[in-house]
Amino acid sequence: xxxxxxxxxNINYExxxxxxxxxxxxxxxxxxxxxxxxxxxxxxxxxxDFGSHSDGTNAFEPHIPLNAEPHWSQVKVNQNAPNFWxxxxxxHSAGYAAEDVLEDDLQPDGATYYVKLxxxxxxIQSGSTIPVVxxxxxxxxxxxxxxxxxxxxxxxxxxxxxxxxxxxHKSAIGPAVTAEDFNNNVLVDSLGIxxxxxxxxxxxxxxxxxEIKIYWYGQVSCDLDYIAIDDFRSHKLHSxxxxxxxxxxxDNYKINPGLGNIKVHDxxxxxxxxxxxxxKEKIDTYLSGTGFEHKGALxxxxxxxxxxxxxxxxxxxxxxxxxxxxxxxxxxxxxDVAPNYPGYTTxxxxxxxxxxxxxxxxxxxxxxxDAANRFEKSFWFSPQAHSWKxxxxxEPSAYEIKTMTNLGICY
Numbered sequence: 001x002x003x004x005x006x007x008x009x010n011i012n013y014e015x016x017x018x019x020x021x022x023x024x025x026x027x028x029x030x031x032x033x034x035x036x037x038x039x040x041x042x043x044x045x046x047x048x049d050f051g052s053h054s055d056g057t058n059a060f061e062p063h064i065p066l067n068a069e070p071h072w073s074q075v076k077v078n079q080n081a082p083n084f085w086x087x088x089x090x091x092h093s094a095g096y097a098a099e100d101v102l103e104d105d106l107q108p109d110g111a112t113y114y115v116k117l118x119x120x121x122x123x124i125q126s127g128s129t130i131p132v133v134x135x136x137x138x139x140x141x142x143x144x145x146x147x148x149x150x151x152x153x154x155x156x157x158x159x160x161x162x163x164x165x166x167x168x169h170k171s172a173i174g175p176a177v178t179a180e181d182f183n184n185n186v187l188v189d190s191l192g193i194x195x196x197x198x199x200x201x202x203x204x205x206x207x208x209x210x211e212i213k214i215y216w217y218g219q220v221s222c223d224l225d226y227i228a229i230d231d232f233r234s235h236k237l238h239s240x241x242x243x244x245x246x247x248x249x250x251d252n253y254k255i256n257p258g259l260g261n262i263k264v265h266d267x268x269x270x271x272x273x274x275x276x277x278x279x280k281e282k283i284d285t286y287l288s289g290t291g292f293e294h295k296g297a298l299x300x301x302x303x304x305x306x307x308x309x310x311x312x313x314x315x316x317x318x319x320x321x322x323x324x325x326x327x328x329x330x331x332x333x334x335x336d337v338a339p340n341y342p343g344y345t346t347x348x349x350x351x352x353x354x355x356x357x358x359x360x361x362x363x364x365x366x367x368x369x370d371a372a373n374r375f376e377k378s379f380w381f382s383p384q385a386h387s388w389k390x391x392x393x394x395e396p397s398a399y400e401i402k403t404m405t406n407l408g409i410c411y
Contacts, residue, residue: 015258024260026298029249035242035279037234038271042101042212044085044224084225087216089123094218097133098227104140104209106271107170107229114235115148115165116228117214121155123221128153132220135165135227137175140209146175152220160225162238172208234275243282250286254295261324265299269309273319280322298322300382303329303364313371325375327368328382331361331404332396339397348400352407361404365411381408 011027018025029035087097107113117135128151136147148165155161168175212227230238253259262283265276280297287293301316317325331351337344352361365381372379383404387395396404 011253012256015253015256017258019256019258024258026261026263027253027259028263028266029246029279032242032245032249032279034233035237035246035275036265036268036272037237037275038231039234039238039274040106040229040271041274042227042229044098044214044226084223086122086221086223087218088221089218090221092216092218094216096213097216097224098214099211101212101214101227102137102210102229105207107207107210109171109174109206109208112167112169112232114167114230114232115212116162116230116238117150117165118160118162118225118228119150119155120160120223120225121152121157121220122223123152123219124157125152125220126157130219131217132222133217133224134215136213136215137168138211138213139173139175140211142173144173144175146177155222160223162228164235167235170208170210172206174208175210228274237275237278246279246282247286250283254287254290254292259295261295261298263299264297267300267302267310267328268316268320270311270315273311273316276322277320280320296323298324298326298380300326300328301368303327303368313368314374317371317375317377322377324378324380325368325372326380326382327365328384329361329364329404330384331364332384332400333387333394335394338394339399348403352403361407362411365408369411383408 015025015027085097115135115137117133119133121132130152132150132152132155134147134149136145138145146166146168150163150165154163166177168177214224214227216222228238236242250262253262264279264283265272268276276297276299280299283297284293287296299320299322301313302310303313311319313325313327316322335344335347335351337347354360368381369379383401384396385401
């Protein structure tokens with residue numbers, strides 16, 4: 001079932017109709033579009049080793065350069081962090097624990113962002129006047145900073161906390177910690193934060209290069225895990241503001257026999273992977289103990305490894321923690337001749353078995369299956385059965401659908 005704005009009775013009617021025909025469907029969380037925020041996460045490791053937002057590298061995905069490993073697989077939001085930087089006041093000196101964090105082309109200008117740091121105090125100091133770390137964000141073109149200090153009494157000893165530090169408006173002349181309208185009135189967002197407006201992207205305003213630094217004062221021992229940059233929706237999502245809406249959606253449809261799985265996102269790009277995980281884990285929670293756990297969350301992953309904003313299948317699984325790798329691939333649109341026309345056989349053969357061809361079928365399937373096996377997850381293959389943007393991708397023939405299906409079974 002595709003995305004729709006129908007009301008509850010109509011959706012249940014359609015699900016019941018599907019069930020009467022022996023069909024179960026994916027139901028997109030259409031009512032929860034506002035949960036689709038963007039989160040960029042940077043893992044803290046020793047020697048200033050922050051993970052970038054690009055793909056990782058391993059033997060299963062040899063198309064990714066060997067020097068591109070960003071440690072995305074180490075990101076863990078809950079419990080203990082598998083990789084973190086331990087700063088001990090008895091062993092280390094005060095100074096920058098990290099510098100030059102952020103990539104220049106990820107967070108668009110013209111939006112409000114929220115800076116978080118996951119930190120654990122290990123030292124015994126708890127006085128309010130003892131600073132632990134300072135997080136600074138700097139416009140690299142004009143050196144304008146915005147910053148926030150975390151003090152010892154704001155942290156619970158030996159407990160990981162994701163601390164919200166500050167919000168800022170990103171622009172070529174920013175970062176601005178206050179936002180004003182055209183009449184110079186200071187704005188207040190719906191969270192009550194003065195000077196920040198509720199907006200995502202006003203337009204294509206470019207990507208001014210910013211960086212983040214973490215300064216450790218050397219007085220209080222602590223562990224650093226990650227820095228997270230949220231847009232407004234992701235900030236509200238990770239603050240729990242949408243939890244009740246997610247639960248209502250699950251409760252409305254979980255019992256319907258026509259519901260196969262709840263589809264959280266369609267082909268999420270990298271900045272949507274962690275919010276997808278958050279929604280997925282909430283759905284798991286609300287299905288737990290109901291007997292409908294098998295109807296849990298899924299999201300399509302396009303096996304288009306050549307697109308830089310699309311995650312590799314392994315990054316997708318590592319960061320969403322979905323139990324199913326649901327892959328789609330549209331190879332037929334790249335076959336530039338139709339059946340029964342000269343050159344068709346050669347063209348269709350190339351798209352299936354030549355690795356250099358964009359949207360190649362066999363290599364796309366193999367990458368996905370290798371990743372699913374590595375993570376011990378189920379692999380579901382979705383063959384192209386439709387046209388899409390008629391001027392680009394044509395509708396496949398019945399024999400082409402059969403070929404895609406058989407290849408999926410074979411591999």
